Amino acid sequence: MKLTKRLILTVLILAIFTSCFSGCKKDAEVSTDALEVVTIWGNGAGVNVDAKIAQEYNETIGKEKGVKIDFQAKEGDVSQQISIALQSGNAPDLFGGGKIKEFSQKGYIAPISKFKGGKEFVDNAVKHGSAYSEDVNVSGNEAYTVSLSVLTFGLVYNKDMFKAAGIVDENGEATPPKTWDELREYAKKLTDKSKRQYGIILPLKWSG
DSSP: OHHHHHHHHHHHHHHHHHHHHHTTOOSSOOOGGGOEEEEEEEOSTTHHHHHHHHHHHHHTHHHHHTEEEEEEEOOSOHHHHHHHHHHHTOOOSEESOOOHHHHHHTTOSOOGGGSTTHHHHHHHHHHTTOOOOBTTTEETTEEOOOOSOOOOOOOOOOHHHHHHTTOBOTTSOBOOOOSHHHHHHHHHHHOBGGGTBOSOOOOOSOOO
16 A cells, blocks of 8 residues: 555656656657656665656656656765755755755755646645645745655544443444544543543554
């Protein structure tokens, strides 16, 4: 599932740059000399997948549109490498991570909305679970990055305990909380220290 979401979002990113860099091209066959090269730096556990996606793109859509993805896998302190590259004017067109607020204030990076279809792309990413917050991937109300993957969280609740505590709907069925306020309220109702019964338990242990 994580791989699928990564593939989908990565393809969407590549699709944006296809439209950005090929929008002014004619329908005529594009020569090799006229290729628009988009350099991307990547790092982490998924670089092999990203490299494969870039290769497939170059051999199909990119070949048709005259766009080539130059994907480069990086190791070590990538954030530092990016900072140095930006200062020297040798930065890639796309990269992951970095100091969004600092980079945007210095004019090193452009918001996604500046590209054709960018606003719609961000709206769609949010719709499918990408989180946006100031200084993380947003600066000055503009989004600069897009998540390559999202995590899905679920709530497991004990219907019998809910019914016993009177947390039910008009039909007497257990009703899970829909807001953080309700979660807090229900947790208090469900807690009974004399029975060592707790209204909520958070899985704090990471499991792969």
